[in-house]
Amino acid sequence: MTTSQYSSPAPLVLGSGPALVLAHGAGSDVRDSYGPVLDELARRHTVIGPDYPGSGDTPLPDAPLSLDALADQVVAAGVRAGAETFAVSGFSMGTTVAVRAAVRHPERVTALVLSSGFARPNARLRLVVDVWRALGRTDDSRTLAAYLSLVVGGASWLDERSPEELEEQLALFAAGLPPGTDRQLDLFTTIDVTGDLAAIRVPTLVVSPLEDVLTTPAHSRELADGIPGAELATLDCGHAIAAERPDAWAALITDFLARTAAAAPRPAVHATP
Numbered sequence: 001m002t003t004s005q006y007s008s009p010a011p012l013v014l015g016s017g018p019a020l021v022l023a024h025g026a027g028s029d030v031r032d033s034y035g036p037v038l039d040e041l042a043r044r045h046t047v048i049g050p051d052y053p054g055s056g057d058t059p060l061p062d063a064p065l066s067l068d069a070l071a072d073q074v075v076a077a078g079v080r081a082g083a084e085t086f087a088v089s090g091f092s093m094g095t096t097v098a099v100r101a102a103v104r105h106p107e108r109v110t111a112l113v114l115s116s117g118f119a120r121p122n123a124r125l126r127l128v129v130d131v132w133r134a135l136g137r138t139d140d141s142r143t144l145a146a147y148l149s150l151v152v153g154g155a156s157w158l159d160e161r162s163p164e165e166l167e168e169q170l171a172l173f174a175a176g177l178p179p180g181t182d183r184q185l186d187l188f189t190t191i192d193v194t195g196d197l198a199a200i201r202v203p204t205l206v207v208s209p210l211e212d213v214l215t216t217p218a219h220s221r222e223l224a225d226g227i228p229g230a231e232l233a234t235l236d237c238g239h240a241i242a243a244e245r246p247d248a249w250a251a252l253i254t255d256f257l258a259r260t261a262a263a264a265p266r267p268a269v270h271a272t273p
Contacts, residue, residue: 004076005069008058011077012049015042018261019083020253022049023074023101025092025116026184027132027177029055033091036246037253044254048086050077054180065183067191071100075108087111087257092215092239093118093184095223096193103196111260112200112227113253115207116239118219119226120192128214129188136182145173154211154238197226203260204230207241207252214239231256 012030020041024033030049031038041047052070054060074097078086088109090098095117102109118125128151135144149158149169161169178184204227208220217234224232233252237244 004073006053006058006061006073008050008053008073008077009056011051011081012038012047013081014038014047014049015045017045018257019078019081019086020045020047020257021074021078021083021086021088022047023070023088023090023094023097024049024052024055025094026052026187027181028092029178031056033094034089034242036242037250040247040250041253045087045257046081046083048078048081048083050074052180052184054183055178058180060180060183065180065187067096067100067187067193068104070097070187071104074098075101075105078108084108085110087113087260089113089115089253090117091241092116093187093191095119096191099193099196099200099223102202103193103199106201109202110264111202111257112204113207113256114204114220114223115241115249116209116212116215116220117206117223118215119194119197119222121188122219125215125219126188129185133182133185136177136185141174142170144177145170148173151214152239154209154236154240154244155213156211156236157238157244194222194226197223198228200227200230203256203263205252205256206230206232207249208232208234209237209239209241209245210234211237212239 024030029051051058088098095114206224208217224230241249
């Protein structure tokens, strides 16, 4: 039985079909990271979405968060929901959780989809996170919301928003950051899964948003180059794919998983004499 050191409520479970476990981003939760694509994914998969400690109803532990424990939590959520094996879709920081889950639990993870992701934060990403954490410690929620809008929204998408739409987004950001955001962002000081990439032996799709200024396309190329046989797909949007290109993202995920399932070796059938 796969277990996790984190105490967490039952994960979100939607749909039916082959299991797909979701690993959300930092400063987010599973509905925030994946909300607009959940129903479409659930048309073809049993979608299982746990929330990290400090997100949703999952309590924070006394000790600092660890990438290994998050990976174990995600895998344990899949098993708890009744799935013996499953694909894992990671978004943003969730891509590192997904990679570590595949390496720590190769008997469980059958495929990976890594979107808006990275293997290790470069100097620019560390600076983005440092400013995010600093603003999060102030009482100026509007400035933090404006900063997050600039780094997660694609320039083209933001340019098309009306003033009213931008105000609505700022209000959502200001009200919606989970209490464990700073603890989750603290992981960026230690995350580095570059040493795990070559050990991945499952089909992998890397989804790179071309206008992503948070985890830039260079990060996606590092993932794709480091994972044997990985595919790289691009989308014309910013970091927040679910908000900007939900239909295209859902299609990339479901089509890739359908192809990998069809190509998977089937057990031999021995005729009875």
